[in-house]
Structure formats: structure tokens, C-alpha cells
Amino acid sequence: MSTAIERFDHKARTAFDQIGQTEVYEGELLRHRAYTRFLHWMVALFFFLALFTGFGIYMPWLFRWFTPIFGGGPLSREMHPWFGLGFVVFFGLQTLNWLKPMKWTAADTRWMRNLAKIVGGKEKHDPPDTGFFNGGQKIQFWEIVGGCVVYLITGIILWMGARTFGRWAVAVSYVLHDISALIMLGGIFIHIYLSTIGEPGTFQAMIRGAVSEAWAWTFHPAWYKEVTGRDPLQACEEARRQDQAGRRGISGK
Amino acid sequence: MSDRKTLQIKQISGHSGPSAGFGVQREPEVCKLVDTTICIGCKACEVACVEWNDMPFSPTTFDNTYQTMPETRWNFWNLIKFNEHQREDGTIQWLMRKDQCMHCADPGCLRACPADGAIVQYTNGIVDFQQENCIGCEFCVSGCPYDIPKFNPATKKVYKCTLCSDRVGQGLEPACIKACPTGCLKFGTKDDMKYVAEERAKQLRENFGFKDAGVYDPQSIGGTHVVYVLHDATDPERYSGLPSNPVIPWSYTVWKWLFKPVLGTFALFGLVGVLLHYVAVGPRRPQPEPLLKTPLPEKES
Numbered sequence: 001m002s003t004a005i006e007r008f009d010h011k012a013r014t015a016f017d018q019i020g021q022t023e024v025y026e027g028e029l030l031r032h033r034a035y036t037r038f039l040h041w042m043v044a045l046f047f048f049l050a051l052f053t054g055f056g057i058y059m060p061w062l063f064r065w066f067t068p069i070f071g072g073g074p075l076s077r078e079m080h081p082w083f084g085l086g087f088v089v090f091f092g093l094q095t096l097n098w099l100k101p102m103k104w105t106a107a108d109t110r111w112m113r114n115l116a117k118i119v120g121g122k123e124k125h126d127p128p129d130t131g132f133f134n135g136g137q138k139i140q141f142w143e144i145v146g147g148c149v150v151y152l153i154t155g156i157i158l159w160m161g162a163r164t165f166g167r168w169a170v171a172v173s174y175v176l177h178d179i180s181a182l183i184m185l186g187g188i189f190i191h192i193y194l195s196t197i198g199e200p201g202t203f204q205a206m207i208r209g210a211v212s213e214a215w216a217w218t219f220h221p222a223w224y225k226e227v228t229g230r231d232p233l234q235a236c237e238e239a240r241r242q243d244q245a246g247r248r249g250i251s252g253k
Numbered sequence: 254m255s256d257r258k259t260l261q262i263k264q265i266s267g268h269s270g271p272s273a274g275f276g277v278q279r280e281p282e283v284c285k286l287v288d289t290t291i292c293i294g295c296k297a298c299e300v301a302c303v304e305w306n307d308m309p310f311s312p313t314t315f316d317n318t319y320q321t322m323p324e325t326r327w328n329f330w331n332l333i334k335f336n337e338h339q340r341e342d343g344t345i346q347w348l349m350r351k352d353q354c355m356h357c358a359d360p361g362c363l364r365a366c367p368a369d370g371a372i373v374q375y376t377n378g379i380v381d382f383q384q385e386n387c388i389g390c391e392f393c394v395s396g397c398p399y400d401i402p403k404f405n406p407a408t409k410k411v412y413k414c415t416l417c418s419d420r421v422g423q424g425l426e427p428a429c430i431k432a433c434p435t436g437c438l439k440f441g442t443k444d445d446m447k448y449v450a451e452e453r454a455k456q457l458r459e460n461f462g463f464k465d466a467g468v469y470d471p472q473s474i475g476g477t478h479v480v481y482v483l484h485d486a487t488d489p490e491r492y493s494g495l496p497s498n499p500v501i502p503w504s505y506t507v508w509k510w511l512f513k514p515v516l517g518t519f520a521l522f523g524l525v526g527v528l529l530h531y532v533a534v535g536p537r538r539p540q541p542e543p544l545l546k547t548p549l550p551e552k553e554s
Binding site: 056057058059060064067073075078118119120121124125161162167168170171172178179185186189190192193194197198199200212214215217219236239 | 267268365367368369386387388389390391392394395396397398400404408409410502504505508512513516517519520522523524526527530531534535536537538539540541542543
């Protein structure tokens with residue numbers, strides 16, 4: 001990572017912090033700064049615009065009802081590349097922003113080994129060495145980075161068409177572009193589920209930028225320890241004792 | 254229209270399998286025969302095409318040949334391509350080839366098209382674009398071995414020769430055929446035209462010294478509904494790039510009819526999966542979880 005990227009990122013973060021407010025209350029931790037949140041929602045906006053225009057091109061016989069939103073089939077087709085470009089550009093900036101925390105570590109490999117337990121609900125806490133992002137998040141992130149590269153290359157070929165790049169280039173790009181889209185489509189369901197009802201308390205990280213300490217010590221214990229200096233499990237136990245004491249207090253009245 | 258009995262639909266884009274009503278009526282396949290050996294390059298067919306299809310004047314390009322413009326356009330579907338071919342003995346030969354949609358029996362454009370009913374193949378062999386269903390994705394351009402479909406940036410749709418399906422449906426010959434003064438263009442059933450073409454090729458071989466004269470009806474795409482008689486059928490490329498072995502990218506067939514629906518369903522499994530997870534396993538909450546129900550304070554006496 002070059003220092004130019006760091007300098008650019010720092011500048012962008014400071015500039016956005018002056019515009020967007022991030023209020024962190026008592027018992028909360030700062031999760032995502034304004035710049036990160038801005039990029040995330042721009043990516044999301046362009047992702048869905050590209051997704052819905054793309055549906056109309058992918059299978060018009062099934063998804064024709066999406067196209068009137070964008071002014072009909074031909075206009076959907078016309079705008080799809082521009083939406084896609086927006087998606088790639090903003091995700092590119094997000095990639096620069098997250099290059100450091102998204103680096104794969106041994107802890108992520110261990111996290112992936114525990115995947116079945118975590119998904120199956122057997123493990124209430126994530127493994128103690130889970131950092132700012134867990135292995136699953138990093139896999140999804142890098143899948144999108146790879147997907148964006150495929151989108152960009154095949155998308156430009158499809159955009160310019162067979163008369164620029166040749167018939168076979170288009171015929172092959174068309175397949176790769178679709179595969180990339182289908183993987184992301186499958187992934188977006190998981191992403192939305194886990195960030196909303198799947199793991200309550202997560203959504204506010206991308207809205208307000210702050211999460212509760214309980215959320216942090218449960219899902220990202222190593223990050224919690226790094227930020228607060230306290231032991232996550234111990235903190236959790238303490239909270240449990242206080243909770244129980246509080247309950248006894250109510251019922252003992 | 255109800256009286257268009259000769260325009261029975263065989264297949265439409267965006268759908269697999271035969272379309273409704275296919276095979277009810279038996280219809281002869283039509284065919285246009287282009288005898289390149291007697292084309293004089295008068296361009297009457299070009300004018301007739303533009304006139305009948307009511308297309309605006311298209312500016313021509315002079316490039317020191319007898320060709321009206323470099324290639325067909327969205328509003329210029331019929332172009333006499335010209336090539337000055339130098340033989341091995343140094344003599345030259347002027348090759349005029351009428352370039353238009355070949356109306357393939359296995360149309361690459363229709364295979365590539367994702368839009369429902371934007372491309373239609375009739376039982377009589379005509380492949381026709383239905384612009385009201387076209388989404389302008391231009392995949393047909395990559396499916397076509399002859400580089401025929403052309404995009405109109407103003408309407409954002411693709412156009413090409415219709416083999417005058419509106420005339421043929423009424424029992425008339427295409428406009429270009431009607432205009433041809435030399436008899437270079439003929440129109441009839443595929444069987445008849447194939448017969449006439451083979452006879453003409455035989456005549457060229459036996460009486461005119463064109464040893465390699467033959468008929469262009471490529472079987473790699475199931476034959477075409479426009480056939481050429483060529484002076485030298487061994488090298489169609491010299492007729493301004495007529496492909497000797499036209500092919501349709503296989504990825505279209507495999508992807509569209511197999512993987513597209515299958516993988517689309519797999520992507521939906523993501524949605525089904527998370528819903529099942531929510532129902533069967535339930536959400537993961539930050540610890541410690543609150544107790545399910547707060548005990549109500551005892552009634553104060």
C-alpha cells in the first residue's frame with residue numbers, strides 16, 4: 001500500500017467527518033466513519049440500479065416488469081453500463097479505504113473453520129481472535145473486488161459491442177458477466193440478512209456509524225479488546241451479572 | 254394479420270421450444286437466389302429496398318470502388334459489395350455480391366437475443382426483427398456470422414433486412430427481386446432455387462470455364478434462405494468477406510438454455526437459505542441476551 005493512497009484516504013475521511021456526524025453514546029463504539037458509510041451507500045445505490053436494469057437484459061421474459069421503472073427495455077440497457085460504472089468506481093474507493101482491515105490473517109482461517117458452528121447457532125460468541133472484520137466478511141469483500149474486475153473488463157466489451165471487440169469476445173464476456181452477477185446476487189441476500197435481522201444491532205453501524213459494546217464483544221471480540229483494552233468475555237460476564245442483579249432488584253421489590 | 258397465412262411462426266427469441274401453432278400448416282421454405290456471375294452492379298435492388306421499406310436517404314461514401322458505402326446500415330439493408338479480385342495470371346475480376354441478411358435456418362441472432370419475441374423465425378424461413386420487443390442490447394450483432402444487424406442510436410433498437418416479409422406474406426416477391434433487371438436475383442421455394450442454382454453452377458463449370466463454380470448454402474448454420482452462385486465456391490472470402498464456415502458461438506446455446514435458468518435458481522437459494530436460517534436457527538444476538546420475558550413485578554398489596 002502506497003502512501004499516496006493513505007494520504008488520499010486520510011484527506012477524504014477528514015473531509016467527510018466535517019460534513020457527516022457520527023454520534024457515539026455511552027456504551028457504544030465507533031464502527032464506521034462518515035466516509036465509509038457514504039461509500040457503502042453509494043455502492044449499494046448503484047448496485048441495485050445496475051441489478052434491476054440488468055435483470056431486464058438478463059431475462060426479459062421474466063423480468064420485463066422491472067424495465068418501466070427505467071423508461072423501458074432500451075433505456076434500461078442504455079443506463080445499465082453507467083450504473084455499473086458507478087458501482088465499480090465507488091467500490092474501488094471502498095477497496096482503498098478498507099485495504100488494511102480486509103487483509104486476510106490466520107484468525108480468519110480459524111473463523112472459517114468455525115463457520116458451521118456459528119451459522120448453526122451453536123456458538124453464541126465469535127471466536128476470540130475475530131478482528132474488525134471476520135473471515136466471512138473478508139471473503140465477500142474480496143469476491144466483490146474480483147467480481148468488479150470481471151464486471152469492468154467484460155462490461156466494457158459488452159458495452160462497445162461485437163463490432164469493436166469481435167463476436168467471440170462478446171459471446172464469452174456475456175457468460176462471465178452473468179456468472180459474476182449471479183454470485184453477487186446470491187451474496188447480497190446473505191449480506192442484507194446478516195446486517196439486519198440476522199444479527200440485530202448491526203444495521204446501525206452503517207446508519208449512525210456506532211455499535212453497542214455488547215455487539216462488539218460478541219461478534220468482533222479482538223476488535224473490542226483492541227479499542228477498549230478490556231477482555232471481551234470478562235466484559236460480557238460483567239454485563240450478565242449486572243443484568244441479573246438488576247432483575248433480582250426488580251423482582252425482589 | 255389473419256390473411257398472412259404464409260407467415261406462420263416457427264420460433265421466437267427468449268423462448269425455448271416451438272411456439273404456439275407451429276406445424277399446423279405445411280409451408281414451403283422461401284429462398285432468394287443471388288447469381289453473382291450476372292450481377293452488373295446497377296444498384297437497382299438497393300434503391301428498391303430503401304423505397305419499399307420507406308427509409309430516409311442515406312448519405313453514400315465514395316471510396317474509389319463501385320460500392321455505395323462501406324457496409325450496410327440500420328436504414329440501408331441491401332448493399333452490393335464490390336471487390337476487385339486479382340487472379341493468379343494477373344488478370345482481374347470484378348466481384349459483385351449482394352450483401353443482406355442471409356435468413357439462416359439456424360439464426361445466430363435469434364440464439365443470442367434475450368428479449369422475448371424481439372426476433373421471430375417464420376416457418377417459411379424468414380428471420381424478422383420485431384422492434385417493439387427489442388431492448389437494444391446488441392447481442393444479436395455478436396450472434397450473426399454476417400455482421401448484418403445494425404443498431405440505430407436514435408431509437409436504441411436493431412434493424413436488418415426482413416426479406417420483405419410484408420410482401421412475401423401477401424404472395425409477392427421481395428422488392429429487390431422485383432427491381433433486378435438482369436435476372437441475377439430470383440425468388441421461389443428453397444428446393445426450386447437450390448435446383449436452379451446448382452444447374453447454373455454446372456453450366457458455369459461446363460460451358461464457361463469456371464472450374465470451381467458452386468452454390469453457397471453453408472450447412473454449418475443449417476443452410477440459408479439466401480443462396481449465392483459463386484464463380485469460385487472454394488473461396489467465398491474473396492467476395493468481400495463472405496465467411497466460408499459461418500458459426501454461432503456455442504456459449505449462447507449452453508448459457509441461455511441451460512446455465513442461465515439453473516444458476517438463476519441457485520442465486521435465489523441465497524434468499525431461501527437466509528429465510529430458512531431465520532426460521533430454523535434464528536438470529537444471533539449480542540450477548541448477554543435479554544431474558545425472553547421480564548417477570549412482572551408482584552402485585553403490591
